[in-house]
Amino acid sequence: MRLLISGILFFCVFQVFSQEIQIGLFYGVKLNTATATVGHGTYVLKVDSLFQDTLTKGAEINFSSAGGESVATVSGKRYVGKEIHLIHLEDYDFFTLKGTSPVTKLHSYHGDLLFKVIKGKFQPINRVDMDQYLAGVIESEGGGGKHLEYYKVQALMSRSYAFKNLSRHKKEGYQLCDAVHCQAYHNRARHEFSIIDAVHATRGEVIVDDRGEIITTYFYANCGGQTSDASYVWNNDVSYCTPFLDTFCIHTRQAKWEKRIPRAKWEKFIRDEYGIDIVSRNLMNYAYQFKQDQRKAFYIHPSLGIPLRDLRSEFGLKSTFFDVTLEGEEVVLRGKGFGHGVGLCQEGAMQMAKNGYHYSQIALFYFTGVHLKRFGASDEDIR
Ligand SMILES: [Zn+2]
Numbered sequence: 305m306r307l308l309i310s311g312i313l314f315f316c317v318f319q320v321f322s323q324e325i326q327i328g329l330f331y332g333v334k335l336n337t338a339t340a341t342v343g344h345g346t347y348v349l350k351v352d353s354l355f356q357d358t359l360t361k362g363a364e365i366n367f368s369s370a371g372g373e374s375v376a377t378v379s380g381k382r383y384v385g386k387e388i389h390l391i392h393l394e395d396y397d398f399f400t401l402k403g404t405s406p407v408t409k410l411h412s413y414h415g416d417l418l419f420k421v422i423k424g425k426f427q428p429i430n431r432v433d434m435d436q437y438l439a440g441v442i443e444s445e446g447g448g449g450k451h452l453e454y455y456k457v458q459a460l461m462s463r464s465y466a467f468k469n470l471s472r473h474k475k476e477g478y479q480l481c482d483a484v485h486c487q488a489y490h491n492r493a494r495h496e497f498s499i500i501d502a503v504h505a506t507r508g509e510v511i512v513d514d515r516g517e518i519i520t521t522y523f524y525a526n527c528g529g530q531t532s533d534a535s536y537v538w539n540n541d542v543s544y545c546t547p548f549l550d551t552f553c554i555h556t557r558q559a560k561w562e563k564r565i566p567r568a569k570w571e572k573f574i575r576d577e578y579g580i581d582i583v584s585r586n587l588m589n590y591a592y593q594f595k596q597d598q599r600k601a602f603y604i605h606p607s608l609g610i611p612l613r614d615l616r617s618e619f620g621l622k623s624t625f626f627d628v629t630l631e632g633e634e635v636v637l638r639g640k641g642f643g644h645g646v647g648l649c650q651e652g653a654m655q656m657a658k659n660g661y662h663y664s665q666i667a668l669f670y671f672t673g674v675h676l677k678r679f680g681a682s683d684e685d686i687r
C-alpha cells in the first residue's frame with residue numbers, strides 16, 4: 305500500500321514538473337509533404353487509436369495528406385488516419401523532420417511528432433517536455449557562449465512567455481508556433497549544455513507582477529544607459545516597465561551608433577507628415593540642437609507631436625534615444641542603444657551575469673516590482 309501511495313505521489317510530482325507543450329511546426333509554410341527520421345531511440349507509430357509499428361534509429365516516415373486525412377508511409381506500408389502519432393519512449397530520444405514539398409531545412413526535436421489535418425491544413429505538431437522546448441528556444445534565439453546565469457534569466461523569460469500564451473494558437477490545434485510570432489524554436493538544444501542546466505536550475509519559475517500575474521517579458525539588445533517608458537513606444541503604460549538608469553550596458557557593442565541623413569530628406573518627412581516646416585518656422589535651433597540626456601518621447605517639443613518612434617521607423621534607426629545636429633547638408637544622429645528599450649536590456653543583463661549577479665537579481669533589476677514564482681503542487685513565491 306505504502307509503495308502504491310509513494311508511486312502515486314511520485315507520479316503527481318512527475319506530472320507537475322513534466323508539463324508538455326504542443327508546438328505547431330513550420331509556421332507560415334504551406335506544407336504538402338515531409339519526411340521524419342528517427343535520430344535516437346525507439347518510436348512507436350500510432351494511427352488514430354491503433355499502435356501500428358515500432359521504429360528505431362534511421363527509420364524514415366514519409367508524411368502527406370489525402371482527402372482531409374494524414375498519410376504516413378513507412379518501408380512501403382501506407383497508413384491513413386485523422387491523426388498520425390510518433391511516440392517517443394525515452395527523454396533523450398529525438399527525430400529529424402524536413403519538409404519535402406516545399407523543401408525546408410532539416411530540424412531536430414525531442415518528444416513526440418503528430419500529424420493532423422486541421423481546417424484543411426496539413427500540420428506537424430511537436431508534443432514536447434516544457435523544459436526541452438525552452439532549451440530549444442534559448443538556443444534558437446540566443447546562440448551559444450553566454451554566461452550560465454544569463455541563460456537562467458532567458459529561461460525565466462521564455463517560460464513566462466510560454467505559460468502566459470498557452471492558448472495563443474488554440475484555434476489552429478496547438479499551443480504555440482515555432483516562429484518569432486511566438487518564440488523561435490528551430491531545433492532541440494544541441495550545442496550548449498549550460499542552456500539545459502539553466503532551464504533545469506530554474507524549473508517551473510516564472511516572473512509575476514504585484515498581483516501575481518505572469519508578466520509580458522519585453523526585451524531588446526541594449527537600452528543605451530536608460531530604459532524606456534512603455535508609453536513612449538506603445539501608448540500604454542506597463543506597470544513593471546518604468547524608466548531607470550542602466551550602467552551595465554553602456555560600454556558594450558551596441559551602446560552607441562551614428563547615422564547621417566540628407567537634410568532635404570529629413571525636413572521633407574517632417575513637413576509632409578506633420579505639416580511643420582523647420583526652416584520657415586524658425587525651428588532650426590531646436591531641431592538641430594536636439595539633445596536627449598534623458599529619454600524623450602517627442603522630437604523638438606512635445607506640442608509639435610513628432611514621436612521619436614515614428615522617426616525611428618521611417619529612417620530605420622537603431623533606437624529613439626539620439627541627439628540631432630546639422631553638419632553641412634547632412635543631419636547627423638548620434639544615438640545610444642539598440643531596440644525599443646522597454647523591459648530587459650540583453651547586453652546589460654549579460655554584463656550583470658559576468659559581474660557575478662544571481663539570475664533573480666538580474667530579473668528584478670530590469671522589471672520593477674516583480675517577483676519570481678514557481679509553478680508547482682503549491683505555487684510558491686520564491687524571491
Ligand atoms: Zn505563434
Ligand SMILES: [Zn+2]
Nearest residue numbers: 527553649652
Ligand atoms: Zn541597458
